[in-house]
Amino acid sequence: xxxxxxxxxxxxxxxxxxxxxxxxxxxxxxxxxxxxxxxxxxxxxxxxxxxxxxxxxxxxxxxxxxxxxxxxxxxxxxxxxxxxxxxxxxxxxxxxxxxxxxxxxxxxxxxxxxxxxxxxxxxxxxxxxxxxxxxxxxxxxxxxxxxxxxxxxxxxxxxxxxxxxxxxxxxxxxxxxxxxxxxxxxxxxxxxxxxxxxxxxxxxxxxxxxxxxxxxxxxxxxxxxxxxxxxxxxxxxxxxxxxxxxxxxxxxxxxxxxxxxxxxxxxxxxxxxxxxxxxxxxxxxxxxxxxxxxxxxxxxxxxxxxxxxxxxxxxxxxxxx
Amino acid sequence: xxxxxxxxxxxxxxxxxxxxxxxxxxxxxxxxxxxxxxxxxxxxxxxxxxxxxxxxxxxxxxxxxxxxxxxxxxxxxxxxxxxxxxxxxxxxxxxxxxxxxxxxxxxxxxxxxxxxxxxxxxxxxxxxxxxxxxxxxxxxxxxxxxxxxxxxxxxxxxxxxxxxxxxxxxxxxxxxxxxxxxxxxxxxxxxxxxxxxxxxxxxxxxxxxxxxxxxxxxxxxxxxxxxxxxxxxxxxxxxxxxxxxxxxxxxxxxxxxxxxxxxxxxxxxxxxxxxxxxxxxxxxxxxxxxxxxxxxxxxxxxxxxxxxxxxxxxxxxxxxxxxxxxxxxxxxxxxxxxxxxxxxxxxxxxxxxxxxxxxxxx
Numbered sequence: 070x071x072x073x074x075x076x077x078x079x080x081x082x083x084x085x086x087x088x089x090x091x092x093x094x095x096x097x098x099x100x101x102x103x104x105x106x107x108x109x110x111x112x113x114x115x116x117x118x119x120x121x122x123x124x125x126x127x128x129x130x131x132x133x134x135x136x137x138x139x140x141x142x143x144x145x146x147x148x149x150x151x152x153x154x155x156x157x158x159x160x161x162x163x164x165x166x167x168x169x170x171x172x173x174x175x176x177x178x179x180x181x182x183x184x185x186x187x188x189x190x191x192x193x194x195x196x197x198x199x200x201x202x203x204x205x206x207x208x209x210x211x212x213x214x215x216x217x218x219x220x221x222x223x224x225x226x227x228x229x230x231x232x233x234x235x236x237x238x239x240x241x242x243x244x245x246x247x248x249x250x251x252x253x254x255x256x257x258x259x260x261x262x263x264x265x266x267x268x269x270x271x272x273x274x275x276x277x278x279x280x281x282x283x284x285x286x287x288x289x290x291x292x293x294x295x296x297x298x299x300x301x302x303x304x305x306x307x308x309x310x311x312x313x314x315x316x317x318x319x320x321x322x323x324x325x326x327x328x329x330x331x332x333x334x335x336x337x338x339x340x341x342x343x344x345x346x347x348x349x350x351x352x353x354x355x356x357x358x359x360x361x362x363x364x365x366x367x368x369x370x371x372x373x374x375x376x377x378x379x380x381x382x383x384x385x386x387x388x389x390x
Numbered sequence: 391x392x393x394x395x396x397x398x399x400x401x402x403x404x405x406x407x408x409x410x411x412x413x414x415x416x417x418x419x420x421x422x423x424x425x426x427x428x429x430x431x432x433x434x435x436x437x438x439x440x441x442x443x444x445x446x447x448x449x450x451x452x453x454x455x456x457x458x459x460x461x462x463x464x465x466x467x468x469x470x471x472x473x474x475x476x477x478x479x480x481x482x483x484x485x486x487x488x489x490x491x492x493x494x495x496x497x498x499x500x501x502x503x504x505x506x507x508x509x510x511x512x513x514x515x516x517x518x519x520x521x522x523x524x525x526x527x528x529x530x531x532x533x534x535x536x537x538x539x540x541x542x543x544x545x546x547x548x549x550x551x552x553x554x555x556x557x558x559x560x561x562x563x564x565x566x567x568x569x570x571x572x573x574x575x576x577x578x579x580x581x582x583x584x585x586x587x588x589x590x591x592x593x594x595x596x597x598x599x600x601x602x603x604x605x606x607x608x609x610x611x612x613x614x615x616x617x618x619x620x621x622x623x624x625x626x627x628x629x630x631x632x633x634x635x636x637x638x639x640x641x642x643x644x645x646x647x648x649x650x651x652x653x654x655x656x657x658x659x660x661x662x663x664x665x666x667x668x669x670x671x672x673x674x675x676x677x678x679x680x681x682x683x684x685x686x687x688x689x690x691x692x693x694x695x696x697x698x699x700x701x702x703x704x705x706x707x708x709x710x711x712x713x714x715x716x717x718x719x720x721x722x723x724x725x726x727x728x729x730x731x732x733x734x735x736x737x738x739x740x741x742x743x744x745x746x747x748x749x750x751x752x
Contacts, residue, residue: 327562327599351462352564
């Protein structure tokens with residue numbers, strides 16, 4: 070409404086009477102040219118959903134909704150249930166966010182509030198470099214460097230101190246949910262820290278100055294003026310990080326142990342949907358098996374939509390509050 | 391008026407799109423006079439050897455080009471069923487039901503054999519741990535959980551096995567290696583056959599999964615107490631430990647190309663008897679045979695729809711099983727024994743165009 074009014078006024082001001090028509094054409098073409106790509110995205114998502122559902126139909130008919138809460142995955146006997154994979158996907162992503170977000174926030178605050186301009190530029194550059202490492206390289210590094218380190222350095226002390234919690238019980242393999250969470254955290258940190266840094270930089274200088282004028286310390290300024298102002302941006306960054314962790318395949322499959330089970334301990338192997346798809350798709354020879362894999366892709370699609378929707382809702386609530 | 395404009399824009403877009411498509415079409419694979427391009431898709435396990443064959447054959451016969459995509463056995467089978475490729479490749483032979491689904495006769499032709507080694511990481515124990523097939527099955531069924539188990543000690547009297555938990559490692563990706571390994575376990579252990587069975591992916595009773603040979607080998611190498619199954623070529627190239635496995639004749643045999651070819655030769659007798667190339671060569675009789683072995687196969691639609699392509703294909707196949715096999719050992723595949731080459735010759739003779747055999751002058 071407002072926009073069209075301004076547009077009309079601007080036209081009235083700027084255009085000679087005869088020239089109005091071609092300009093409006095140009096406007097419309099421009100709008101069309103921008104709407105089309107927007108529609109393409111929507112159509113693409115709808116098309117993927119339709120295609121996945123179609124290809125998953127044999128499995129959906131055979132297993133029904135039980136596919137979502139049964140745990141047996143046996144390609145030889147054609148029995149498929151996705152629950153351990155759904156669990157592994159969510160657990161590894163949550164772990165990645167739990168490990169990665171505090172570090173990312175520290176990085177973002179340091180870059181936006183504390184570091185000098187040159188240091189900040191150099192560090193930002195390095196962090197973005199981490200994001201550019203191919204995930205297969207991270208995966209191989211994970212299996213040869215990270216997993217032994219987790220087995221010998223991280224897990225024994227955790228088990229010694231917190232071993233009474235089921236979360237940190239059992240034998241230390243190195244390869245398992247914890248290693249997957251750590252490697253995902255490494256992949257999440259560049260995304261979350263650079264987006265949050267931008268959010269913090271966008272906080273108006275007056276906010277800070279007002280706090281300083283009240284005699285606040287640097288910590289108090291960051292805590293009470295900067296972080297609350299950048300909150301929605303930071304939450305957006307965390308959602309992006311979640312998305313990154315959710316769909317990651319290669320790096321995870323190298324270190325998670327690829328065992329479809331729901332174990333209470335972080336030391337135990339688990340499996341994610343994306344990893345299972347990448348692992349099993351190319352050699353899936355029976356129709357029902359293939360269809361079950363496609364249904365799992367559909368589940369991943371739905372779960373990520375749900376998580377994204379929930380996060381959006383959270384953001385809108387928090388920013389309104 | 392708005393609609394008219396849109397129509398014009400769409401029309402011009404269509405023209406541009408058409409022009410682009412036409413240009414791209416013109417840039418497609420050169421199908422110049424006399425050059426035949428064969429397309430194939432499937433198994434990744436034999437891919438290094440196949441790609442050597444295609445390059446070598448193209449050097450000798452510049453008029454035949456082979457375009458092979460290693461998309462996995464499942465993909466290869468699917469493409470053959472859809473008829474989009476001239477041949478497919480699969481590490482696992484097709485079941486009767488799968489052959490039925492193809493809708494037309496498909497010939498299976500074994501091309502090369504591979505062996506699978508048991509690699510382990512037991513502190514203080516080098517290559518040469520002795521494992522019976524029953525013990526390998528017991529390890530993978532979760533029935534042997536410590537290296538100090540008396541069942542293992544009985545075969546390894548001169549080796550001190552530590553009292554340490556066993557971590558079993560298997561492939562997490564669907565693979566021909568897994569198919570051959572689980573086929574072997576199904577043959578030697580009735581419990582395995584009924585509880586788990588054989589396949590490119592199975593429901594593993596215990597253990598953790600590593601992606602690819604490198605994933606399994608990496609997991610084994612970094613976890614003391616681990617054991618995994620790895621392709622022979624990967625074991626040799628990376629100097630991993632490997633176990634001696636007791637064969638059907640009761641001898642301890644190390645995985646090697648020679649021992650694999652011997653197993654394939656033993657399997658040939660079975661093939662002739664059953665008139666079926668799908669017989670497993672795992673756990674074959676003979677003093678020198680290594681028991682954990684398997685063939686990889688080409689999938690060949692018997693009746694060809696294109697005479698020139700058909701002729702090029704049979705020419706290539708004939709060359710591959712005779713001259714091409716010479717390259718196998720260098721790439722750490724076990725070459726076909728003579729009896730299987732004879733069987734393959736018979737298979738190539740069955741390939742027809744309009745009912746007439748394509749192979750001539752052989």
